[in-house]
Amino acid sequence: MKVARTLSVALVGAEGEIVEIEADLSNQTPDFKIIGLPDKALAEAVQRVHNACANSDLALPRRRLTINLSPASLPKHGSGFDVAIATVAVATEIAMNADSVASTVHLGELGLDGRLRPIPGILPAVLAAARAGHKRIVVPFANTQEAQLVDGVEILGAINLAQVASWHGADVCVPDEEPITLAAASDSTAATDTIPDLTDVVGQRDAVNALIAAAAGGHHLLMCGPPGAGKTMLARRLPGILPPLGDRAALAVASIRSLSGTRVVDLDRNAPFEAPHHSASVAALVGGGSRIVRPGAIARATEGILFLDEAGEFQASALDALRQPLESGTITINRAGLSAEFPAKFQLVLATNPCPCGDYGIRGGNCTCPPAAIRRYLGRLSGPLLDRIDIELTLARVSVAQRRSEVVAVSTSEARLRVAEARARAAQRLIDTRWQLNAEIPGSWLRDGPRSPSPTVRRPLDVALRKGAITLRGFDRVLRLAWTLADLDGKAQLGLDHIGRALFLKKGMAL
CATH class of the missing domain: 3.30.230.10 (Ribosomal Protein S5; domain 2)
Structure with missing residues (x-):
């Protein structure tokens, strides 16, 4: 032809x-x-x-x-x-x-x-x-x-x-050749055997409860504390308490892995966990390339967790690059004559020390950091980025007394069950909407929708907003977190205690 x-x-x-x-x-x-x-x-x-x-x-x-x-x-x-x-x-x-x-x-x-x-x-x-x-x-x-x-x-x-x-019908002799095969790779499903258990965490009961709340509602989390407080240990146990991925989410994760050049042989139902080093550049987080645009850590964390350990050591520009994906759920990379979009629906977990040496504010600590160095260190976590964080935890080192008094620990299986039940309640409440998780609900629906809290319940939030302690975005994030706490408690309506606990987790404010 x-x-x-x-x-x-x-x-x-x-x-x-x-x-x-x-x-x-x-x-x-x-x-x-x-x-x-x-x-x-x-x-x-x-x-x-x-x-x-x-x-x-x-x-x-x-x-x-x-x-x-x-x-x-x-x-x-x-x-x-x-x-x-x-x-x-x-x-x-x-x-x-x-x-x-x-x-x-x-x-x-x-x-x-x-x-x-x-x-x-x-x-x-x-x-x-x-x-x-x-x-x-x-x-x-x-x-x-x-x-x-x-x-x-x-x-x-x-x-x-x-x-x-x-x-296609050509009259041609097909040679008997050995096919080109990919190098053997470890089965992705084997990762389930290496997920650490929550029972390893000692003396941080409040932090474990906050971690369960973050998993139940899909909330972003910041942990600040000295070295040895268990920040990294907690973050690495978060994937184990998340429910298995559905078909759509598993396909999205597998597609990103395929674009990254990783061998894909089956659909991995475990939430991905990305933990880039603190020396990572903006391009390493966002993605890019000179000829072919490749996904960065943000896209590879889609439907899972992006964990930034030692967040205070990251470049401020790299951290600020997270702001737009956190809001939109996508990351767009623009090049000359090309605009590539990747999914970026991830859960952000940040862990940082209170100062460069880690001993600032610790009883008996020997912090030698000058005030300017502390301000510069924590200043890399900009206000707009912190405003997008739902839970801000301050952790302390575990004392000997706390370690000995710890009798009952929450296991990963128990936490996963609580998370699954809370997500089921949220899905049932949102059955007539397009949202599945509390973290996905827009603020206008939370404030003025059919499930909006009564003026009495929302009064602490109104006071905090009027005093400038939170922004309107923070107002909405506290409401989302409060609904997650209600789902974990098995309550159908928001109560004053849910608002109070959510405010404390967000800003450390008590009623």
Whole structure:
């Protein structure tokens, strides 16, 4: 055929867009051109396709061959278009089923010997194709397990280019080759065996209760205390008390992992836990890249926890980059001619010392930090960022007396059950809305909706707002936290005690 068409997927952030790939033959000087805003890796597909076709006994035409990637205004990146380009190029010279070629989505990189190499981002690409209504997708054999996580589509795991051509009706000998496989990786489900238990936490009963409240409502948490108070220990036990991820959330997490280049073989139901080092840059948190935009720690923490240990050591600009994702639930990365969006629905947990040496305000401590250093250290946690935190805990070191008096500790299984029951009550209360967690409810609905508290119950909040102790955003966050405390108590209405406890957890204010 003189003109051949097939389909592929261009990834922009976490979303994919269907790209139609056209091949046209013309009686001009023999050449092979790719047009439609390809990047350098995609432009190099010309040589890969030439060698792969030659080594697969698939003759390319000896005329001018033009490959167009449509829409032409969309930048295309990477080597994942190789198989689609080779298929339409061969289809202009060899008899193939035009309808089969045109209706199939092709993904994968070609080796010079014609074998298909795995590529990152297969899962979001297959999801995009499925949402666009395409039912037949060719992927590299090594990516088959990952692609089969999407229901309702036919996945064809190809070993080499000749096999792809034969599926479309080409009369070609398919060589018996060993498929390219991915290196063995540890099973993600094994992480459940390594989740530490809450019973390891000694002498921090109030902090454990606050952690349970944060898990039940999806609230952001700040812990401030000296070294050895248990801040990191508490944070690393938070994923264990969260309920398993649903299908939609698990697919979103797996898609981000796939874009990051991680091997995906199944849907991990555990909430992800990201803990970047305090030397991480803004780009490491937000994401980016010179050619292909990759997700950062914020996106990788989607549907899970982003834990910033030693938050006072992070760059102030890196911490302030969290403000917009905390509000919108997405992170947008803008580059010249490109805007990529990633999901950023995460739970933020911050842990910091009260000063650079950690002994400020500790009885018997020997803090040597000058006041200016303390202000500069804590000043990296800006007011707008703190205003987005629901729970602010001050922890103290556990004394010997406290350690000995601690008799009954809350286990992870018990805490998980309490969290699940509280979330079920919240879901039932919000059954006629689009929200699932208290942290997702907008302030206007909390203040003026059908479940708004009575003037008597909200009076402490009104006083705190009038005195400037909290902002209107803080007002709404205290209300969300109060509802979570009510759900944990099994109450259908807010009480004055819930408001008081929420105010104390937010600002350390007592009624």
